[in-house]
Amino acid sequence: MDDKKCPESKDSLGHKTWVLLHSIAAHFPLTPTEKTKQSYKDFFETFPYIYPSYSCAKDFQELMSSTPPETESRESLQLWLCKVHNIINKKLNKQEFSCKIKDLELRWRKGPPECYPEQADDIDENNIVF
Numbered sequence: 511m512d513d514k515k516c517p518e519s520k521d522s523l524g525h526k527t528w529v530l531l532h533s534i535a536a537h538f539p540l541t542p543t544e545k546t547k548q549s550y551k552d553f554f555e556t557f558p559y560i561y562p563s564y565s566c567a568k569d570f571q572e573l574m575s576s577t578p579p580e581t582e583s584r585e586s587l588q589l590w591l592c593k594v595h596n597i598i599n600k601k602l603n604k605q606e607f608s609c610k611i612k613d614l615e616l617r618w619r620k621g622p623p624e625c626y627p628e629q630a631d632d633i634d635e636n637n638i639v640f
């Protein structure tokens with residue numbers, strides 16, 4: 511384990527932030543109430559205003575205006591976030607990610623069997639791993 515106590519770099523903070531945001535989307539309730547839909551929308555719209563990297567935050571604010579959060583369902587939120595992340599990937603000349611729901615589920619909620627060596631036969635549909 512890295513025991514250096516350094517502040518996050520832009521890349522490290524960005525990576526951890528995407529992990530958090532995609533995990534939030536992947537665990538969005540399957541039957542959200544209107545209040546839940548609005549809370550998640552408010553969260554994603556507010557987030558760019560508190561993101562602690564000025565250049566990233568500014569782009570993210572603009573993206574929230576041009577491509578507003580889609581919180582009707584878990585699937586719509588996951589697909590929206592994938593699209594938004596790919597816009598940033600493209601800008602940074604990074605490879606785009608497949609925005610098929612099965613690929614997003616595999617990456618952010620279910621994981622391949624090697625993620626669960628001791629319980630591979632024991633993963634249910636609503637597996638919550640953290």
Ligand SMILES: Cc1cc2nc3c(=O)[nH]c(=O)nc-3n(C[C@H](O)[C@H](O)[C@H](O)COP(=O)(O)OP(=O)(O)OC[C@H]3O[C@@H](n4cnc5c(N)ncnc54)[C@H](O)[C@@H]3O)c2cc1C
Binds near residue numbers: 567591596598
């Ligand atoms: C809101 C925001 C704005 C940013 N703006 C900038 C910027 O303007 N300039 C800059 O230099 N950096 C910016 N960053 C950081 C940048 O996006 C990366 O996080 C950083 O470069 C590290 O990249 P990475 O290769 O670790 O993968 P990341 O892009 O951090 O992705 C993390 C993981 O997410 C998965 N993934 C990738 N794309 C998708 C997708 N579309 N859908 C689902 N999963 C996906 C992959 O498994 C990947 O390993 C921003 C980050 C955030 C959160």
